[in-house]
Amino acid sequence: MRETLRIGAGAGFSGDRLEPAAVLAERGRIQYLVLECLGERTVALAQLRKRQDPARGYDPLLERRIELLLPLLRRHGVRLITNMGAANPIAAADAIIAIARTRKTPIRVAVVTGDDVLAKIEPGELTLETQAPIAKYGELVSANAYLGAAALLPALQSGADIVITGRVADPSLFVAPMVHEYGWQLDDVDRLARGTSIGHLLECAGQLCGGYFAEPGRKDVPDMAHLGFPYADVDADGSATLGKVERTGGCITLATAKEQLLYEVTDPFGYVTPDVVADFSTVTMREAGPDRIDVRGATGKARPAKLKVSVGYLAGYVGEGEISYGGANALARARLAGDIIRERLDREFPDLRIDLIGSTSLHGKSFDPAEQPYEVRLRVAARAPTPEHASLVGEEVEALYTNGPAGGGGTRKYVREQVGIVSTLIERERVPTKVILREWSRDAQAA
Amino acid sequence: MPKLHELAHCRAGDKGDTSILSLIAYRAEDYPLLAERVTVDAVRRHLQGIVLGEVTRYELPGLWALQFVCARTLNGGVTTSLALDAHGKSLSYALLEMNV
Numbered sequence: 001m002r003e004t005l006r007i008g009a010g011a012g013f014s015g016d017r018l019e020p021a022a023v024l025a026e027r028g029r030i031q032y033l034v035l036e037c038l039g040e041r042t043v044a045l046a047q048l049r050k051r052q053d054p055a056r057g058y059d060p061l062l063e064r065r066i067e068l069l070l071p072l073l074r075r076h077g078v079r080l081i082t083n084m085g086a087a088n089p090i091a092a093a094d095a096i097i098a099i100a101r102t103r104k105t106p107i108r109v110a111v112v113t114g115d116d117v118l119a120k121i122e123p124g125e126l127t128l129e130t131q132a133p134i135a136k137y138g139e140l141v142s143a144n145a146y147l148g149a150a151a152l153l154p155a156l157q158s159g160a161d162i163v164i165t166g167r168v169a170d171p172s173l174f175v176a177p178m179v180h181e182y183g184w185q186l187d188d189v190d191r192l193a194r195g196t197s198i199g200h201l202l203e204c205a206g207q208l209c210g211g212y213f214a215e216p217g218r219k220d221v222p223d224m225a226h227l228g229f230p231y232a233d234v235d236a237d238g239s240a241t242l243g244k245v246e247r248t249g250g251c252i253t254l255a256t257a258k259e260q261l262l263y264e265v266t267d268p269f270g271y272v273t274p275d276v277v278a279d280f281s282t283v284t285m286r287e288a289g290p291d292r293i294d295v296r297g298a299t300g301k302a303r304p305a306k307l308k309v310s311v312g313y314l315a316g317y318v319g320e321g322e323i324s325y326g327g328a329n330a331l332a333r334a335r336l337a338g339d340i341i342r343e344r345l346d347r348e349f350p351d352l353r354i355d356l357i358g359s360t361s362l363h364g365k366s367f368d369p370a371e372q373p374y375e376v377r378l379r380v381a382a383r384a385p386t387p388e389h390a391s392l393v394g395e396e397v398e399a400l401y402t403n404g405p406a407g408g409g410g411t412r413k414y415v416r417e418q419v420g421i422v423s424t425l426i427e428r429e430r431v432p433t434k435v436i437l438r439e440w441s442r443d444a445q446a447a
Numbered sequence: 448m449p450k451l452h453e454l455a456h457c458r459a460g461d462k463g464d465t466s467i468l469s470l471i472a473y474r475a476e477d478y479p480l481l482a483e484r485v486t487v488d489a490v491r492r493h494l495q496g497i498v499l500g501e502v503t504r505y506e507l508p509g510l511w512a513l514q515f516v517c518a519r520t521l522n523g524g525v526t527t528s529l530a531l532d533a534h535g536k537s538l539s540y541a542l543l544e545m546n547v
Contacts, residue, residue: 263469
């Protein structure tokens with residue numbers, strides 16, 4: 001058994017920076033590298049790409065991340081775990097094998113499947129959000145159950161260099177190697193809870209190291225242009241020390257770690273994953289050195305009976321338009337522009353939203369009573385059933401150039417498709433998972 | 448009357464239509480003041496027009512933190528919201544505008 005296990009977090013979302021993962025693999029002395037790249041909506045968007053091309057539907061940055069990491073994984077003995085499979089993990093594995101073949105790098109990839117439950121979801125099932133039937137929302141494009149660490153264990157036991165999955169609960173991507181390396185029982189709730197707290201701290205990568213944290217003068221973070229991504233040294237008990245690679249930017253402090261521990265947690269006394277229900281209120285943290293924080297003490301209760309399913313549906317289109325005003329009376333001119341748009345579009349777009357960027361777009365009001373911004377950007381957004389209809393919004397805003405208030409400049413217009421997400425529950429027995437192996441070796445090439 | 452911004456830091460997270468605001472004192476000795484002043488009612492009042500649903504407060508003295516879970520705050524939910532900041536990432540700084 002290992003003395004400690006070092007797991008690095010090389011990506012916190014699909015669009016995350018590429019090179020911090022390479023730094024971790026090269027200089028981090030890590031055993032596992034986890035890339036968490038699958039947001040709530042990402043899998044539904046991937047499903048749409050798969051519809052257009054059955055060979056796609058995995059993370060759009062997969063090839064670039066693998067090209068960068070493949071030689072480093074091998075050289076430094078690092079195993080990769082990632083949910084970049086998105087809606088099509090088997091195609092993702094094939095894409096990885098294709099890269100390995102070109103580079104003549106022997107590789108074994110284990111694919112975890114079973115999360116896609118679209119064929120099993122009944123339209124009459126009720127959503128957790130509104131208790132309304134799923135069918136009411138519109139055409140369904142995806143339904144993915146959140147798998148737990150258990151689904152990844154056979155993949156890790158297979159000796160694969162890379163484990164690729166679709167939807168897995170984010171902390172479970174980190175808990176899986178802990179369970180695998182230390183042989184934890186799947187009902188050892190306190191160890192699983194401690195592991196889950198560590199996985200949760202790592203899952204957003206840079207957000208533990210000063211990303212989404214910095215405020216000049218009050219919460220200063222050094223060298224954010226080269227933010228280092230974190231790792232955890234996890235012991236057999238699930239306690240861990242957080243750290244990051246030397247000579248990288250960012251910082252890990254009690255403050256950054258506390259913010260991340262509580263991030264997106266709707267109940268700190270009962271954080272639910274497929275593995276365990278973890279109580280974070282008992283967590284204690286201690287500074288163990290520069291950029292090193294000891295984390296221990298999470299406690300657990302038995303895992304939930306059912307798995308959460310996130311369901312994606314087509315939610316129509318959104319049209320947007322923007323235009324800027326500056327100088328004297330900028331706010332009044334932007335408001336006038338908004339009034340004009342409202343009068344022209346109100347009847348056709350019942351959901352019309354008008355924002356004044358630089359004044360009230362974020363919080364709906366300004367908390368500063370004396371506010372008189374020098375420049376204001378009008379933003380108009382509305383939902384529409386077709387892209388053609390949605391494009392009217394931007395066209396109307398653009399027409400303010402010659403028909404609106406004085407000094408309006410810099411218009412932009414956008415139309416985008418919206419995919420909504422709701423959730424429901426599914427019995428575990430209805431979500432059997434499977435591991436499929438793909439391999440490339442020099443022998444295979446000879447044969 | 449100091450602003451909350453001087454005593455605490457805050458991070459916003461989202462789950463569907465719910466915004467989660469983690470409020471953390473910079474110093475342990477300021478936590479009791481936060482616990483006393485930053486009540487559910489005070490947050491509801493301060494974020495009027497933003498938070499439309501129920502507010503739940505969790506107390507985490509070991510972390511010097513209060514966790515506010517605010518229902519019906521993100522215009523129906525991140526994925527279908529028309530708002531510019533659909534995730535409500537910036538709401539942490541709306542809370543820190545509160546006077547305590």
